[in-house]
Amino acid sequence: MVRGADPRGPRVTGAAATERGARERILAAAVERIARDGIDEVRIARIAMDAGVSSSLVHYHFETREALLEQALEYSYELAGDVRLGPGGDAVELGSVRRLAAMIDQFLPYPGMLERDWILWVELWLRAVRHPEMRPTAARLYERMRAWFAEAIATGIERGELAPDADPDRTADRLLALADGYGVRVLFGDMEVDHARREIWAAVRDTLALPEQPPPAPLDPANPQG
Amino acid sequence: MSPRPRLDHVRRPELLAAAAAVIRRRGLENARVVDVADEAGTSAPSVLYYFASKAELLKEALTSVEKSFYQDLALELEAIASARDRLLRIVATCSGEGDYDAALWMELWARALSDPELAATRAELDGRWRLTIAEVVRYGQERGEFAAADPEEFAVLLACLLDGLSVQIALRDMEVTPARVRELALKLAERELGCELLEGARC
Numbered sequence: 001m002v003r004g005a006d007p008r009g010p011r012v013t014g015a016a017a018t019e020r021g022a023r024e025r026i027l028a029a030a031v032e033r034i035a036r037d038g039i040d041e042v043r044i045a046r047i048a049m050d051a052g053v054s055s056s057l058v059h060y061h062f063e064t065r066e067a068l069l070e071q072a073l074e075y076s077y078e079l080a081g082d083v084r085l086g087p088g089g090d091a092v093e094l095g096s097v098r099r100l101a102a103m104i105d106q107f108l109p110y111p112g113m114l115e116r117d118w119i120l121w122v123e124l125w126l127r128a129v130r131h132p133e134m135r136p137t138a139a140r141l142y143e144r145m146r147a148w149f150a151e152a153i154a155t156g157i158e159r160g161e162l163a164p165d166a167d168p169d170r171t172a173d174r175l176l177a178l179a180d181g182y183g184v185r186v187l188f189g190d191m192e193v194d195h196a197r198r199e200i201w202a203a204v205r206d207t208l209a210l211p212e213q214p215p216p217a218p219l220d221p222a223n224p225q226g
Numbered sequence: 227m228s229p230r231p232r233l234d235h236v237r238r239p240e241l242l243a244a245a246a247a248v249i250r251r252r253g254l255e256n257a258r259v260v261d262v263a264d265e266a267g268t269s270a271p272s273v274l275y276y277f278a279s280k281a282e283l284l285k286e287a288l289t290s291v292e293k294s295f296y297q298d299l300a301l302e303l304e305a306i307a308s309a310r311d312r313l314l315r316i317v318a319t320c321s322g323e324g325d326y327d328a329a330l331w332m333e334l335w336a337r338a339l340s341d342p343e344l345a346a347t348r349a350e351l352d353g354r355w356r357l358t359i360a361e362v363v364r365y366g367q368e369r370g371e372f373a374a375a376d377p378e379e380f381a382v383l384l385a386c387l388l389d390g391l392s393v394q395i396a397l398r399d400m401e402v403t404p405a406r407v408r409e410l411a412l413k414l415a416e417r418e419l420g421c422e423l424l425e426g427a428r429c
Contacts, residue, residue, distance in 0.1 A: 037340075038336075038337075038339070038340040039255075040254070040255040041340075119339060122335065122336050122339060123336060125332055125336065125393050125396070125397065126332050126333065126336040128396075128397050129328070129329045129396045129397065130253040130329070135397050138397045139397055142394060142397070142401075143401065146401065170409075170410065170413075173391075173401075173402070173406070174410055174414065176390065176394075177386075177387050177388075177390030177391045177394070177410070178383075178386050178387055178390060179390065180386075180389065180390030180393055181385065181386025181387055181388070181389040181390040182386045184335065184389065185352075185382075185386065187339070188338070188339075188345065188348065188349065190349070190352070191382075199379075199382070199383065199386075203383060203387075203414065206417070
C-alpha cells in the first residue's frame with residue numbers, strides 16, 4: 001500500500017483528542033492481533049483495519065512495525081498492571097492470606113482476559129530476549145510485580161498474619177518465578193489452573209505460615225471485587 | 227580425501243547446527259535460508275535439497291538443539307556419583323552457569339503457542355526435562371541422600387521455578403543473578419528433599 005494513499009488518514013489526524021484516541025485504538029487492536037496471530041504474523045494493515053484507521057495513520061503514530069509492536073506489549077502490560085495493582089485485587093482489608101491468594105490468581109492464565117495477557121507475556125519474553133532495547137521494559141514490569149508481592153508479604157508480616165521470619169524479597173522472587181513456570185504450563189494445557197494455584201500455594205506455605213489450602217478461587221480472577 | 231567439493235558433503239546435522247546458530251543470532255523470524263547456507267558454507271538451493279521448506283529447517287533446528295541439550299545433560303549426570311551433585315548440576319545449567327540456550331528455548335515455547343507441531347515437541351521435551359529431575363530424585367532416595375518426596379511432583383515444582391527464573395535471567399533482570407537463582411532453587415530443593423545443598427555448594 002502506498003503510504004498516505006488512504007484518504008481517511010489526514011482527516012482523522014485533525015484534532016489532538018482524536019489523535020490520542022486513535023493511538024490507543026491502534027495499540028488496543030495491536031494487542032488483540034498479537035495475542036491472536038502471534039507477533040511474527042501480525043500485519044500493520046490488519047491492525048489498521050481492526051482499529052478502523054488507515055495504515056498511514058498507524059505509520060504516523062508509530063514509525064516502524066517494531067515500535068508499534070513493542071509499545072503494544074508495553075501498553076498491554078501497563079494496563080494489566082493497573083488492573084492487577086488496582087484496589088480490587090490488592091485490598092488490604094482482605095487480610096494477608098486472602099490478598100496473597102487473590103494476587104496469585106491474577107498471575108495465572110485463567111480463561112479469557114488473563115489468558116490473553118499471558119500469551120502477550122510470552123511474546124514479551126521472546127521480544128526482549130531478541131531485542132535488548134526491549135529489556136528495560138520487561139525488567140521494569142518484573143520489578144513492579146516483584147515489589148507488589150514483596151510489599152504484600154511485608155505488610156502481612158507487620159500485621160502478624162504471616163510468618164515473622166519470612167524474607168519478603170526472596171519469597172516474592174519464588175512466587176513470581178513459580179507463577180511464570182506454572183502459568184506457561186497451564187497455558188499449554190499441561191495442568192488445570194486450580195492445580196497450579198495449589199502447588200504455588202504449597203511452595204510458599206511453610207515459609208509464610210499460610211493455611212494448608214488456599215482460599216477458594218474467585219469467579220473472575222481479573223476482577224476479584226466483582 | 228574426497229575428490230568431490232565440500233558442498234556435496236554438507237548434511238542435515240551440519241545444516242541444523244548452522245540454522246541453530248542463525249536463529250540464535252537473528253531470531254527465528256529473521257532467519258533466512260541464505261544465512262543458513264552462508265553459515266554452513268554452502269548455497270541456498272543445497273540447503274533446500276535437504277529440507278522441504280525453510281519452516282521445516284528452522285523447526286527442526288530448534289528442536290534438535292533442545293534434544294541434544296537433554297542428551298548431553300543426561301550423559302553428564304550419569305558420570306556424577308552423588309545425587310546431590312547431580313541436582314547441583316541441573317540447577318547450574320539453568321542459572322546461567324552452563325551453556326543452556328535460553329533464547330532458543332524461548333523461541334520454541336513462544337512459537338509452540340501457535341504451532342501444534344511445535345506444541346507437541348515442547349510437551350515431549352518438557353516431559354524429558356521433568357523426567358531428568360525426577361530420576362535424580364529417585365536416585366538420591368535410593369542412595370539415602372534425599373528424604374521421601376514425590377519425584378514427579380518435585381520435578382514439576384523445580385522445573386517451574388527454574389523456567390520462571392530462566393526467563394528473568396534471559397531478560398538480564400538485574401535483580402536475578404545466577405547466584406540468586408542458585409540460592410532460590412537450592413533452598414526449595416533442600417526443603418522439599420530434606421537435604422543440605424547450599425552449604426558445600428558454596429566453595
